[in-house]
Amino acid sequence: MTTQQLxxxxxxxxxxxxxxxDVDLNKIPKHLLEFDDPIFEFNKAIIDATHDxxxxxxxxxxxxxxxxxxxxxSLEKTINYINKNYPEIFTIADAKRGDIGNTSTMYxxxxxxxxxxDSVTVAPYMGKDSVEPFLAFENKHTILLALxxxxxxxxxxxxxxxSGFEGKELxxxxxxxxxxxxNSNNLMYVVGATxxxxxTEIRKIVxxxxxxxxxxxxxxxxxxxxxxxxxxxxxxxxxxxxxxxxYASSETDFAQKAREEALKLQQEMEKILxxx
Amino acid sequence: MTTQQLxxxxxxxxxxxxxxxDVDLNKIPKHLLEFDDPIFEFNKAIIDATHDxxxxxxxxxxxxxxxxxxxxxSLEKTINYINKNYPEIFTIADAKRGDIGNTSTMYxxxxxxxxxxDSVTVAPYMGKDSVEPFLAFENKHTILLALxxxxxxxxxxxxxxxSGFEGKELxxxxxxxxxxxxNSNNLMYVVGATxxxxxTEIRKIVxxxxxxxxxxxxxxxxxxxxxxxxxxxxxxxxxxxxxxxxYASSETDFAQKAREEALKLQQEMEKILxxx
Numbered sequence: 001m002t003t004q005q006l007x008x009x010x011x012x013x014x015x016x017x018x019x020x021x022d023v024d025l026n027k028i029p030k031h032l033l034e035f036d037d038p039i040f041e042f043n044k045a046i047i048d049a050t051h052d053x054x055x056x057x058x059x060x061x062x063x064x065x066x067x068x069x070x071x072x073x074s075l076e077k078t079i080n081y082i083n084k085n086y087p088e089i090f091t092i093a094d095a096k097r098g099d100i101g102n103t104s105t106m107y108x109x110x111x112x113x114x115x116x117x118d119s120v121t122v123a124p125y126m127g128k129d130s131v132e133p134f135l136a137f138e139n140k141h142t143i144l145l146a147l148x149x150x151x152x153x154x155x156x157x158x159x160x161x162x163s164g165f166e167g168k169e170l171x172x173x174x175x176x177x178x179x180x181x182x183n184s185n186n187l188m189y190v191v192g193a194t195x196x197x198x199x200t201e202i203r204k205i206v207x208x209x210x211x212x213x214x215x216x217x218x219x220x221x222x223x224x225x226x227x228x229x230x231x232x233x234x235x236x237x238x239x240x241x242x243x244x245x246x247y248a249s250s251e252t253d254f255a256q257k258a259r260e261e262a263l264k265l266q267q268e269m270e271k272i273l274x275x276x
Numbered sequence: 277m278t279t280q281q282l283x284x285x286x287x288x289x290x291x292x293x294x295x296x297x298d299v300d301l302n303k304i305p306k307h308l309l310e311f312d313d314p315i316f317e318f319n320k321a322i323i324d325a326t327h328d329x330x331x332x333x334x335x336x337x338x339x340x341x342x343x344x345x346x347x348x349x350s351l352e353k354t355i356n357y358i359n360k361n362y363p364e365i366f367t368i369a370d371a372k373r374g375d376i377g378n379t380s381t382m383y384x385x386x387x388x389x390x391x392x393x394d395s396v397t398v399a400p401y402m403g404k405d406s407v408e409p410f411l412a413f414e415n416k417h418t419i420l421l422a423l424x425x426x427x428x429x430x431x432x433x434x435x436x437x438x439s440g441f442e443g444k445e446l447x448x449x450x451x452x453x454x455x456x457x458x459n460s461n462n463l464m465y466v467v468g469a470t471x472x473x474x475x476t477e478i479r480k481i482v483x484x485x486x487x488x489x490x491x492x493x494x495x496x497x498x499x500x501x502x503x504x505x506x507x508x509x510x511x512x513x514x515x516x517x518x519x520x521x522x523y524a525s526s527e528t529d530f531a532q533k534a535r536e537e538a539l540k541l542q543q544e545m546e547k548i549l550x551x552x
Binding site: 022060062063065066068069072073076096097098099100101103104106107109110114115123124125126127128129130131145148149150151152153154155156157159160161162163164168170173174177 | 345349352377391424444450
């Protein structure tokens with residue numbers, strides 16, 4: 001999918017919502033456990049109930065790997081279901097991969113070609129040759145971890161003790177350096193919503209890039225704040241919500257309740273889009 | 277496996293060799309492709325031929341994920357085969373994972389509990405709460421990326437522009453900070469062999485920790501140099517070789533040739549151990 005197609009979808013749906021499909025068998029409605037593949041049944045119901053309110057789905061691969069072979073099968077079925085039935089959706093494999101060149105190529109191929117996701121999240125620690133193999137895929141996107149929404153983000157990403165010249169924090173160095181890599185136009189960035197004050201700084205470095213923003217809702221970030229400082233003329237934001245939507249109910253009405261939560265966010269987003 | 281058991285194994289086998297099982301269907305002998313699971317057949321033959329010369333096997337998970345479900349099946353069969361037949365071997369899932377706390381817990385469970393690896397490699401960028409869930413497993417080990425063997429290591433890990441107080445490079449901050457984390461005694465570190473001059477610096481920070489050293493052989497590092505600067509009184513090193521051993525031949529004699537290459541390294545290691 002091209003960035004232009006993503007922007008068009010956002011304008012049509014009046015939404016820049018991404019729904020995180022982080023499926024935990026302990027949290028899904030009990031009646032689904034009778035199915036042969038409860039994870040896929042859960043995802044299918046959530047997707048069917050919310051696809052017109054969001055522009056993106058983001059399965060975190062850890063939740064699937066945790067169930068071994070069966071989990072990978074559920075992931076495959078989920079991405080295939082989305083690609084077949086809702087091809088307009090921007091799909092994100094939240095895998096946070098990154099390795100030496102030839103190994104990153106294997107990961108890139110697995111997620112962007114074989115599973116046919118539109119994008120994959122990648123960790124920056126190993127630098128240029130660990131990320132460029134992901135960037136080589138045309139009309140696919142690499143979402144680089146820049147500023148994450150967890151407490152540990154302060155350990156290195158924003159820690160003044162590991163800041164360089166003129167007090168430049170690591171997350172800024174990561175974003176700046178990544179702009180020099182080959183096919184860097186295929187880059188997006190993960191920027192946690194819990195630190196809205198950082199969006200101004202990041203927009204100085206990458207005014208035009210899309211930012212994937214976790215941490216709205218369960219992790220405490222404010223949608224209004226993020227949009228105020230992070231939005232650009234092409235919107236440039238994908239706001240992720242996982243638990244707040246998919247676990248809105250643990251009863252048989254879970255898909256309907258998920259829709260209601262997604263609708264609340266979509267309506268808030270529509271208001272923000274109108275007022276800009 | 278406890279660190280003490282690993283040290284005992286090193287002393288018994290007179291080897292601190294780790295063999296990387298990075299299996300690529302394009303590189304293995306053609307006759308294996310007739311088997312139902314060529315990757316497992318290849319691994320089984322390599323393991324049977326080398327298990328007395330090495331103390332560790334390290335499958336890089338990317339190579340297995342690249343083959344989807346079948347790849348995961350090969351990985352499961354490989355780790356089960358090692359655990360059943362050679363329980364003294366220290367197994368490493370080279371997965372380079374790392375995510376927010378509850379998600380890292382999923383990864384840790386998948387690799388350390390379900391697949392029952394002795395250790396897993398983890399990326400440090402997301403900090404403390406992304407690593408501690410791995411450290412929580414008793415007698416399991418978390419091998420943190422510190423200084424990798426690829427060119428991109430210079431982008432952030434050793435880059436003076438992202439060095440902090442008194443010019444401290446990022447890789448040093450990562451190692452120092454990690455020592456303050458809960459159960460940090462379960463930490464080991466990835467330190468690339470292409471930069472032997474850094475071992476002295478690292479040993480000032482973690483004199484007693486085990487270091488997993490990729491990059492000897494194909495990537496150009498020298499075993500002698502690494503041992504000179506990196507070895508401690510408990511050896512404290514696991515030297516990885518992948519391609520140089522497992523692809524020594526692409527004919528039916530591949531396992532025998534792999535043994536010969538492993539033997540060369542083991543004998544070099546035995547000499548080094550004697551002279552210390």
